[in-house]
Each structure stands twice: as C-alpha cells, then as structure tokens.
Amino acid sequence: MPGFLPDGGRALASAALVRFGRAALWSVAVIAVTGLARAAGELSSPAQLVTTGYGNSLVLKTALLAPALVLARRNRRLVTRLATGWNPSVRPLRVAARTVEGELAIAAGIVVVAAILVAQVPGRI
16 A cells, blocks of 8 residues: 555554554553452452452453453554555455454443442452
C-alpha cells in the first residue's frame, strides 16, 4: 500500500509496534502475577471464588483476559507480517481493525469489572 507511510515509515512503525507489544506482554504478565497474589491475600479459600460476589468478579475479570490475549496475539502476527514487507489488501486491514476494536472492548470490560471489584467486600472480611 504505497503512499500511506513515508520512506522508512514502515520500518519505524514496525519497530515501535514490536517494542510496544513486548512491553505490553510483560505488563500483562506482571499484572496477572500481582493479581493472583492479591486474590490469594483477599480470599480465605478458593471456594470463595464461586460463593462471593468478590470472587465472582475476580473470575469474570480473569475470564475476560483470555479472549483479549487471543486477539492481541492475532494483532501481533499482523504486525510481524507488516514488518516483513507484506502489503495487504483492504479486507485484511478491515479484519485487523475489527480485531483491535474487539480487543479494546474487552479491555474496557475488564476495567469496568475492576471498578466494580473495588467497591465489593473481599472474602476475608
């Protein structure tokens, strides 16, 4: 798709997206580990994941993470292909745009559940 990026723009954009993707992956890993540690500290037993509102919110938040990661992986593959010089037609770009929109919608859902979670009483109390 000539004309969309100036000379060298593809390489610069690809490098930026790859670096961002790497940082995002590590950020999600750190958030997941700290979330598990926080859940272990807030719940007195694993049964509270299904018997309390707080536990249900934790399960929902975690369940939303899986499809977000699947979509993120799909987007990462697209970025990798673009970095290697692939010139897609309009259809793959539209699919990619919908994938990004879906990932953002799921991320917004995670934020909403997190906002609800902070207003709930943890299981240990």
